[in-house]
Amino acid sequence: xxxxxxxxxxxxxxxxxxxxxxxxxxxxxxxxxxxxxxxxxxxxxxxxxxxxxxxxxxxxxxxxxxxxxxxxxxxxxxxxxxxxxxxxxxxxxxxxxxxxxxxxxxxxxxxxxxxxxxxxxxxxxxxxxxxxxxxxxxxxxxxxxxxxxxxxxxxxxxxxxxxxxxxxxxxxxxxxxxxxxxxxxxxxxxxxxxxxxxxxxxxxxxxxxxxxxxxxxxxxxxxxxxxxxxxxx
Amino acid sequence: xxxxxxxxxxxxxxxxxxxxxxxxxxxxxxxxxxxxxxxxxxxxxxxxxxxxxxxxxxxxxxxxxxxxxxxxxxxxxxxxxxxxxxxxxxxxxxxxxxxxxxxxxxxxxxxxxxxxxxxxxxxxxxxxxxxxxxxxxxxxxxxxxxxxxxxxxxxxxxxxxxxxxxxxxxxxxxxxxxxxxxxxxxxxxxxxxxxxxxxxxxxxxxxxxxxxxxxxxxxxxxxxxxxxxxxxx
DNA sequence: CGAGAGGTTGAATAAAGTCAACAAACGTGG
DNA sequence: CCACGTTTGTTGACTTTATTCAACCTCTCG
Numbered sequence: 001x002x003x004x005x006x007x008x009x010x011x012x013x014x015x016x017x018x019x020x021x022x023x024x025x026x027x028x029x030x031x032x033x034x035x036x037x038x039x040x041x042x043x044x045x046x047x048x049x050x051x052x053x054x055x056x057x058x059x060x061x062x063x064x065x066x067x068x069x070x071x072x073x074x075x076x077x078x079x080x081x082x083x084x085x086x087x088x089x090x091x092x093x094x095x096x097x098x099x100x101x102x103x104x105x106x107x108x109x110x111x112x113x114x115x116x117x118x119x120x121x122x123x124x125x126x127x128x129x130x131x132x133x134x135x136x137x138x139x140x141x142x143x144x145x146x147x148x149x150x151x152x153x154x155x156x157x158x159x160x161x162x163x164x165x166x167x168x169x170x171x172x173x174x175x176x177x178x179x180x181x182x183x184x185x186x187x188x189x190x191x192x193x194x195x196x197x198x199x200x201x202x203x204x205x206x207x208x209x210x211x212x213x214x215x216x217x218x219x220x221x222x223x224x225x226x227x228x229x230x231x232x233x
Numbered sequence: 234x235x236x237x238x239x240x241x242x243x244x245x246x247x248x249x250x251x252x253x254x255x256x257x258x259x260x261x262x263x264x265x266x267x268x269x270x271x272x273x274x275x276x277x278x279x280x281x282x283x284x285x286x287x288x289x290x291x292x293x294x295x296x297x298x299x300x301x302x303x304x305x306x307x308x309x310x311x312x313x314x315x316x317x318x319x320x321x322x323x324x325x326x327x328x329x330x331x332x333x334x335x336x337x338x339x340x341x342x343x344x345x346x347x348x349x350x351x352x353x354x355x356x357x358x359x360x361x362x363x364x365x366x367x368x369x370x371x372x373x374x375x376x377x378x379x380x381x382x383x384x385x386x387x388x389x390x391x392x393x394x395x396x397x398x399x400x401x402x403x404x405x406x407x408x409x410x411x412x413x414x415x416x417x418x419x420x421x422x423x424x425x426x427x428x429x430x431x432x433x434x435x436x437x438x439x440x441x442x443x444x445x446x447x448x449x450x451x452x453x454x455x456x457x458x459x460x461x462x463x464x465x466x
Numbered sequence: 467c468g469a470g471a472g473g474t475t476g477a478a479t480a481a482a483g484t485c486a487a488c489a490a491a492c493g494t495g496g
Numbered sequence: 497c498c499a500c501g502t503t504t505g506t507t508g509a510c511t512t513t514a515t516t517c518a519a520c521c522t523c524t525c526g
Binding site: 056058059062064066077078079080081082086087106109110113116117120121122123124125126127128130131132133134135137138139177178179180181182183220225 | 289291292295297299310311312313314315319320339342343346349350353354355356357358359360361363364365366367368370371372410411412413414415416453458
């Protein structure tokens with residue numbers, strides 16, 4: 001589909017020349033898993049609609065959430081390197097995905113350099129996104145992590161055409177905690193505190209951002225180990 | 234250089250046909266920076282020799298270390314996505330890098346599919362490596378992080394031909410802490426404890442791994458929030 | 467309508483951070 | 497080559513933060 005191009009932000013003109021028949025839609029029910037750890041890799045997926053989570057499974061069978069993909073995000077990129085999935089992806093809501101066989105991606109890249117470049121960019125942005133998460137996990141207090149999580153989510157909702165002021169969380173406190181490296185109790189407490197401080201309104205899954213600037217400031221504030229940390233030289 | 238192929242683990246036969254003139258060696262002095270945040274991107278680098286660190290700079294000018302690249306690692310991949318470097322890289326020892334202009338990489342990929350595939354794999358492995366770091370930062374106790382750090386380092390030294398039993402740390406406790414999301418005091422304490430427990434011998438920068446199995450076990454142990462965490466279903 | 471999952475809140479605990487003192491190693495210039 | 501200041505590393509005492517454990521509430525869905 002030319003849709004794939006839109007989703008990957010590729011010039012639509014170039015897109016129109018692609019063979020549309022190659023990519024099939026895949027409907028997913030809530031809680032369904034697309035691929036699991038260890039499964040041989042041969043295809044990527046682009047999210048067409050719906051909300052998902054990608055998780056790492058540790059030696060105890062415990063989930064660590066790595067991302068909450070939504071419309072336009074590419075799934076499965078971590079499996080290219082070793083030919084097997086090292087994480088798994090599950091639907092948080094009913095979803096529609098577009099199958100993107102990796103061999104097709106490579107073939108298309110060889111034919112359309114625009115597409116190839118876009119694909120490189122998408123992979124690299126995955127790297128950047130994860131780096132930001134690493135920065136957050138290692139250096140920020142619980143309050144700042146939750147604040148950043150909320151503004152990040154708002155920005156992403158905004159970029160796919162939803163309101164960035166009022167939206168629904170698709171994941172549980174538990175899942176947010178797993179993503180942020182916090183317990184669900186801490187997430188709950190911080191959210192209550194942000195509500196009490198007048199920065200947000202929260203009612204279970206419904207979030208209203210009342211002071212985006214204030215939230216952003218909180219998210220930037222207070223590296224946990226700020227005092228004797230490395231200064232760039 | 235055919236050397237680039239070795240470094241990226243590409244079949245040497247395919248390599249021999251490449252034009253060797255395209256890649257130049259870059260010598261770096263200790264503490265020198267290769268690129269800095271915001272710098273426009275046009276070239277990647279492969280580490281030929283030496284040890285480096287890649288760092289994220291936060292809003293306060295504080296460094297967060299993202300990786301400790303060594304021989305065979307590819308630098309600069311996070312800049313492909315937005316055309317600018319979002320992190321910076323500095324030499325921890327005198328180094329030698331190989332310049333790999335991105336346009337050359339793309340061109341070579343179009344000519345040699347083997348090379349293109351290898352490049353995709355390298356990008357994807359970057360993603361996987363970061364995911365493992367995220368898993369560690371969010372869920373493991375200080376002791377486990379340090380243990381994992383040491384065995385990880387040992388494995389990497391081993392894979393580039395050094396001893397995995399006795400090696401030198403090229404970074405300070407501060408830098409290890411920045412990488413693991415811990416203060417340098419905690420790193421120091423944990424290392425002393427591992428020494429006292431007989432798992433390692435440590436004398437400032439010199440590390441001897443005495444019980445790799447025990448260390449690995451420690452690194453796998455005790456997700457901090459194990460009790461009421463998500464079970465894979 | 468009842469069971470279970472999800473969410474909130476409180477009190478106690480444990481883990482890592484902070485601050486401080488000191489020792490050892492490094493490296494730079496006399 | 498030595499002296500001296502700076503950086504790096506270790507350890508201790510104390511504090512803070514987030515976790516743990518527990519009670520309770522609400523909503524949802526068979």
